[in-house]
Amino acid sequence: MPPPHGREATLLPPDQQRGHQHPQQPDSTAFMCPYCEAVLSNPGAAQCDSCLRPLPQKGTPVLRVQFPTGELKVSVGQHLVLGRDAGQSPVAATFTQYDNVSRRHSTVWLDPSGTAWVRDEGSTNGTFVNGERLPRGVEAPLRDGDQLRLAADVTGTVQLA
Template sequence: MHPHGREQTLLPPEAQGGRRPDSTAMMCPYCEAVLANPAAAQCDSCLRPLPGKGAPTLRVQFPTGELKVAAGQSLVLGRDAGQSPVASTFTPYDNVSRRHSTVWLDQQGTAWVRDEGSTNGTFVNGERLPPRVDAPLRDGDQLRLAADVAGNVMLN
């Protein structure tokens, strides 16, 4: 019978090719969840930024431009240049509200989005958000405004 699962981790280091596994690189230092991607900037479970990655930045790549938000900053997404400094990203889309949603990165490095009562909705990974409710964003999520303005969320 071949060892598998937990038994394999109990083999002495020399039986594992002489290299000791670095167990801390695969766990979140805050919630101790196992990290699916050790190079990730953020824990999938507790959403906290992982150490050694520098100051996190939230980036959302839309077809018409990339938006960047630093820790402690927020950004209104919409077509009204008076309310959204990135309105030009959304002016080609009539179904995006003038003040559609807000994205921000808190001081702990967690990314958030809130629908601002838009007519056609804000969606994370295809799920419509309730109006004025803060929802966390994870690296790799899809953020969609209305029916067809989809952006990819990147945290680094």
């Protein structure tokens, strides 16, 4: 009579089994270097051990704010000024039709940890998160699904992924 564990003993150890499945297709939990596409053994590492470039932490978060007149997209490290003046804001075209949006209204950005932020830049009519007006110059976190409003009626939906 074979021992109860004899059959299990013939199975390959888990790491070898993984190597036999779809070697060209890393499973959905694998994390690839965005530069050289090497599969990272340690996704939390500060740099890729293949190309040695610094890695974005927690994947590559992107902040999106969906306004009726357009979608704004902000990458980690980028500060985006929202406003009506093309000399102040690279996305002024999104807001030109709204007279109550200030020329330089607010700034949104995404920090390296993936947290999104907004700051009112001393706008005339205010910056609001979920209906609450932000004091001028105060940095407020933005979460997925938040409503970011400029002045009375220009509302964007925060998408953080």
